[in-house]
Amino acid sequence: xPEVTQTPSHQVTQMGQExxxxxxxxxxxxxxYWYRQxxxxxxxxxxxxxxNEISEKSEIFDDQFSVERPDGSNFTLKIRSTKxxxxxxxxxxxxEQRSTGELFFGEGSRLTVL
Amino acid sequence: xxxxxxxxxxxxAQEGEFITINCSYSVGISALHWLQQHPGGGxxxxxxxxxxxxxxxxxIATINxxxxxxxxxxxxxxxxxxxxxxxxxxxGSQGNLIFGKGTxxxxxx
Numbered sequence: 076x077p078e079v080t081q082t083p084s085h086q087v088t089q090m091g092q093e094x095x096x097x098x099x100x101x102x103x104x105x106x107x108y109w110y111r112q113x114x115x116x117x118x119x120x121x122x123x124x125x126x127n128e129i130s131e132k133s134e135i136f137d138d139q140f141s142v143e144r145p146d147g148s149n150f151t152l153k154i155r156s157t158k159x160x161x162x163x164x165x166x167x168x169x170x171e172q173r174s175t176g177e178l179f180f181g182e183g184s185r186l187t188v189l
Numbered sequence: 190x191x192x193x194x195x196x197x198x199x200x201x202a203q204e205g206e207f208i209t210i211n212c213s214y215s216v217g218i219s220a221l222h223w224l225q226q227h228p229g230g231g232x233x234x235x236x237x238x239x240x241x242x243x244x245x246x247x248x249i250a251t252i253n254x255x256x257x258x259x260x261x262x263x264x265x266x267x268x269x270x271x272x273x274x275x276x277x278x279x280x281g282s283q284g285n286l287i288f289g290k291g292t293x294x295x296x297x298x
Contacts, residue, residue, distance in 0.1 A: 106284055118232075118275065118288040131283040164230050170284065178222060178286070180232040 077101040081167050081181035089189055091156050096184045098150045098167030106176070107150045109142065110166040111135065112183075118166065124150065157188045192216050193289040195276050201295045208263040210292045212276030215257065219279045222286065223250050223261045226273040235261070235274075266296045 080099045088094050100107050109121040122132040122142055129142065141153045150169075154161055164183045170176035193214045202208050212221070220239040226232050236243050236250040238259070243250050247266075252259040263270055273293050277286040 108285055110286075110288075112230075117290045118277070118286075120285045120287070123283045123285045125283070131281070131285060166232060172284075176284075177237055178234050178284075180224075180234065182229075182231040185230070 077179070079167055079169055079179050079181040081165075081184050083184055084182065085185040085187070087187045087189065088157055090159060094154045094157055094161075094186060096152045096154075096165050096167075096186070098152070098169075098181055099148055100150055100167065100169030101171075101179055102148070104169035104171050104176075104179075106130075106170045106172070107144070108168040108178075109152045110168065111163045112166065113160075113163045121152070121165075154186075157186075159188050162186055162188045191290070192280070192287050193276055193278055195274075195289040195292050197292060198290065199293045199295075201297065202266050204267060204296055204298050206266050206296075208266050208270075208294065208296075210261045210274050210276075210294070212259045212261070212289055213257060214259075214276075214278050214287075216278065216280045216287065219284075221252055221259050221279070222275075222277045223259070224275040224277060226275055226291065228272065232275070263294075266294075268296045268298050271295050 082097045107124040112118045122136045123130045139155045166183045167181040170178045196211045223236045247264045249262040273291040275291045276289040
């Protein structure tokens with residue numbers, strides 16, 4: 076069964092460092108998403124991406140965040156200068172169609188900022 | 190006020206019991222997802238529905254668009270069903286989700 080893969084599964088970094096979280100969506104999917112879940116809280120939308128550009132982003136997705144699809148397979152989330160409050164589980168998801176296609180999640184990347 | 194409300198927040202059941210988790214939402218939606226989050230954190234989509242009812246094995250999901258309400262039922266519950274069940278709605282044009290806080294289910298043998 077096709078799956079969304081994320082790396083790393085866990086990253087520990089120092090405050091102020093740059094972090095890149097990587098995702099490989101399912102190959103025929105066109106819509107990509109990043110979500111965040113702070114420990115003990117609900118999952119929150121960060122950004123959606125289609126046709127090589129951001130289609131929507133939340134208030135959380137400030138200038139410290141960026142996304143990229145550098146090579147047609149990987150979909151990355153970059154945090155330029157991490158803060159303690161960026162510690163969370165980050166989930167990548169993809170779907171084939173915008174609103175009607177089944178949504179597939181990766182296993183998540185746990186980011187710990189010290 | 191949360192746009193997606195789930196109840197109960199926590200649920201403990203004995204193996205074999207019939208379980209219902211409820212979700213109410215206050216926004217217009219194009220579809221609703223029921224998701225399962227494993228203890229390790231991974232998320233799996235169980236159902237996506239925009240009307241009526243869907244069944245997969247021991248799981249049944251229903252939605253009433255007029256009442257803005259959905260339910261997830263688990264028949265003959267098993268300890269391996271222990272997880273957090275999350276209701277999430279698709280609202281807006283880009284297909285991204287608004288999540289409920291989740292219902293933590295624990296099924297005791």
